């Protein structure tokens with residue numbers, strides 16, 4: 001018997017995928033199969049780029065915390081690097097090391113959240129996410145010790161970092177670096193070979209190498225497709241040139257590879273943090289700049305390997321105390337451009353898995 | 368690999384965690400140790416030090432500090448000290464970035480340590496000058512590490528800091544063992 005059927009268009013969100021921020025997907029389904037996807041965003045738009053035009057260079061640091069709120073330290077770093085390039089400021093070595101150390105700790109925290117929410121989207125509600133959060137909390141405790149805030153850190157300043165860590169920071173970092181590998185291993189035992197995880201994510205939502213490069217995808221999503229591109233190696237900033245670490249790559253570019261690359265990157269981040277802890281030089285943490293400083297007219301672009309991909313700041317100065325223009329290249333926004341294509345032909349149950357594996361943060365998409 | 372082995376391995380991890388002591392705390396009754404650098408609300412303001420220069424208001428990215436001053440007639444030889452008529456911090460829009468504290472040239476403004484100031488109305492979320500004058504003087508040691516060096520702890524009841532003490536004096540730093548005890552094993 002041939003039943004008459006028609007396609008149905010449904011809205012997912014703006015609440016549903018809110019584990020990653022407020023986001024809405026308008027999905028057209030043929031039965032359970034996705035035939036059309038239209039991502040709709042802008043619910044978190046705050047006008048960061050415009051706000052930056054009326055704030056001084058130091059005040060903008062507080063805005064960058066709120067871009068990708070799971071990796072504020074790295075956002076801070078990208079922004080201050082752009083300002084330093086614009087104003088021609090040099091950073092003392094201790095400041096650079098502290099930046100790299102905190103950025104790597106932040107990357108661990110952010111990847112743990114990405115992994116946790118991916119598993120949550122797979123239907124493992126609660127348990128693995130809480131394991132990830134438990135580890136992330138310990139990193140946030142360190143940030144609280146360092147700069148008084150856990151998420152909106154505002155720790156870095158043009159010219160270095162804001163202040164010297166308190167003395168108790170160092171034993172706490174040592175303890176964290178000693179215990180985190182075990183905790184990650186525990187997480188891996190829990191999920192990496194789990195049949196349900198494998199069945200739901202292996203081969204699901206494949207992003208080919210060519211497609212990823214064509215769409216300017218960056219970060220772990222690009223590396224999972226087999227492209228060894230990491231700005232920490234390709235265009236080293238701060239002291240990454242002195243660091244010894246590997247760039248993990250995936251082979252198939254499916255959801256499982258994206259998940260695995262993040263877990264492997266956590267191990268590399270621990271390695272970098274370990275080296276920073278070992279080689280931390282003495283001296284000042286910051287070269288003093290006045291609060292209202294005026295960079296010479298000109299423009300500068302600086303980019304970093306953020307936890308989600310290439311995060312870039314383009315600043316134009318007209319010689320005033322605030323930038324004339326601030327453009328933010330946010331990785332999540334660009335990574336989202338392939339989502340529609342990756343979803344076509346998959347079942348609606350795979351939608352959240354594929355979306356979760358991209359690890360998109362809406363605070364950065366809408367900025 | 369036989370089917371189910373991965374799940375069995377996962378179950379082992381779950382089992383081990385089942386018998387471990389919990390990491391969560393029951394919040395209002397129990398609290399985790401909060402670091403004394405925590406940038407919280409309840410701004411601490413020392414009237415004796417404040418000259419009404421309004422640097423804090425100028426540096427605030429949100430523009431939420433409102434200052435109205437009048438000449439006081441005191442200290443005319445050192446340039447005039449102004450009397451504060453209004454010093455309102457509208458913390459509903461405050462992001463606790465601490466730039467105001469960083470800006471104050473006279474160490475008159477400090478971050479506090481609280482985080483429990485939820486109110487039903489936005490208009491209640493303004494810290495007025497009277498409240499600042501009356502508030503407990505428990506500054507956060509963020510930006511004032513010298514307070515930590517003298518062993519000050521904002522979470523000890525009754526350990527208020529007078530304006531003379533909030534300055535820049537140094538004393539003995541805690542030992543490595545003390546730090547380990549409090550910040551690593553104590554958590």
Ligand code: SF4
Pocket residue numbers: 426427428429430431432456460461462463464465466467468
């Ligand atoms: S903490 Fe930041 S937002 Fe709050 S009053 Fe001070 S400068 Fe303004």
Ligand code: SF4
Pocket residue numbers: 416417418419420421422423424434470471472473474475476
């Ligand atoms: S608190 Fe400090 S910065 Fe603000 S008006 Fe008083 S002296 Fe000036």
